[in-house]
Amino acid sequence: MRPFALLLCLALSCLAASAAKADQFNPAYLNLHQTGQDTFDVLWKVPAIDETTTLKIQPVLPPGTTPLGPRRSTYASGSSVQRWQITVPGGIEGKEIGFTGLSRAGIDVLLRYERMDGTEQIARLLPIHPSVTLVRSPGPFEVITTYTEIGIEHILLGVDHLLFVLALVLIVRGNRRLFVTITAFTLAHSVTLALATLNIIHVPSPPVEAFIALSIVFVAGEILRVQQGHEGLATRKPWVVASVFGLLHGLGFAGALAEIGLPQNDIPLALLFFNVGVEIGQVIFIIAVLTMMWLGRYILASSINTRLATRASAYAIGIVASYWVFARIALF
Numbered sequence: 001m002r003p004f005a006l007l008l009c010l011a012l013s014c015l016a017a018s019a020a021k022a023d024q025f026n027p028a029y030l031n032l033h034q035t036g037q038d039t040f041d042v043l044w045k046v047p048a049i050d051e052t053t054t055l056k057i058q059p060v061l062p063p064g065t066t067p068l069g070p071r072r073s074t075y076a077s078g079s080s081v082q083r084w085q086i087t088v089p090g091g092i093e094g095k096e097i098g099f100t101g102l103s104r105a106g107i108d109v110l111l112r113y114e115r116m117d118g119t120e121q122i123a124r125l126l127p128i129h130p131s132v133t134l135v136r137s138p139g140p141f142e143v144i145t146t147y148t149e150i151g152i153e154h155i156l157l158g159v160d161h162l163l164f165v166l167a168l169v170l171i172v173r174g175n176r177r178l179f180v181t182i183t184a185f186t187l188a189h190s191v192t193l194a195l196a197t198l199n200i201i202h203v204p205s206p207p208v209e210a211f212i213a214l215s216i217v218f219v220a221g222e223i224l225r226v227q228q229g230h231e232g233l234a235t236r237k238p239w240v241v242a243s244v245f246g247l248l249h250g251l252g253f254a255g256a257l258a259e260i261g262l263p264q265n266d267i268p269l270a271l272l273f274f275n276v277g278v279e280i281g282q283v284i285f286i287i288a289v290l291t292m293m294w295l296g297r298y299i300l301a302s303s304i305n306t307r308l309a310t311r312a313s314a315y316a317i318g319i320v321a322s323y324w325v326f327a328r329i330a331l332f
Helices: 005-016 140-157 159-171 175-197 205-227 238-260 264-299 306-329
Strands: 028-034 039-047 058-060 072-076 079-087 096-100 109-114 120-125 131-133
Touching (some): 028 096, 120 140, 159 205, 159 238, 205 306, 238 264
Parallel strands (some): 028 109
Antiparallel strands (some): 039 079, 058 096, 072 079, 109 120
């Protein structure tokens, strides 16, 4: 019934082979923190292969910008980080900030502007639109579109979350049960995403990422139990499993969102639409999986052993997740 799952899983496995972190949403990041009327602290973080090899991306600051001292460079967690101070005559608002090299590098940039009064502006710049003009107060529409896009991209690049959802699709029988299960997963991770983002709860990232990987190992094992004719907890009450592990995955989402930050004057709106974006991306993925399964069932049914394909998918998911477990424990 699920012949195309093997092909999808193997594709995801190739993407995941080098990943030890939970979430692979890794854009470049520019933070401008206003310290005076015309002075700013700058933090520029760009993905790097090692301490000497970084992506060739540079911010283009407004004309007249003058550095107040040398740049201080460090390397941490796969990124090159530079810090320095600048002065911009007349301030930075109403002026354009751009980036060179985005098209060649093929990544996005997140820009965060922190004013002295505590308000913020966050923008997402794409290779096709690599510049933005800072305004005094971004409107709600800008916050909605920016964080919805970030949520969609985050889930679609978060291969471990996708493997967990794929495993649920392989386990759960019937569209109604699948809908209830995915809804339970959504509600659960929405709760912990909100609690962690609002600093109501705090759990260190490395254990969270390791347990997320263990949750995938568990559901991969449940797929094999079904294939062997046994009923596990995920088969009898999949919504319970989805809820429990959804709480865990929500902490993973929150960890990634913490690196991006939220506009202090629009926290509820940004949090809501980041979550909306995550759900849109999740729905896109599920529809793609179900479509591939349907096509496989009617086009390749005669040439693919369904039982073997599903079992192979479970082993592929389990192997990738097991690798993640050990890789993430090593980061403790």
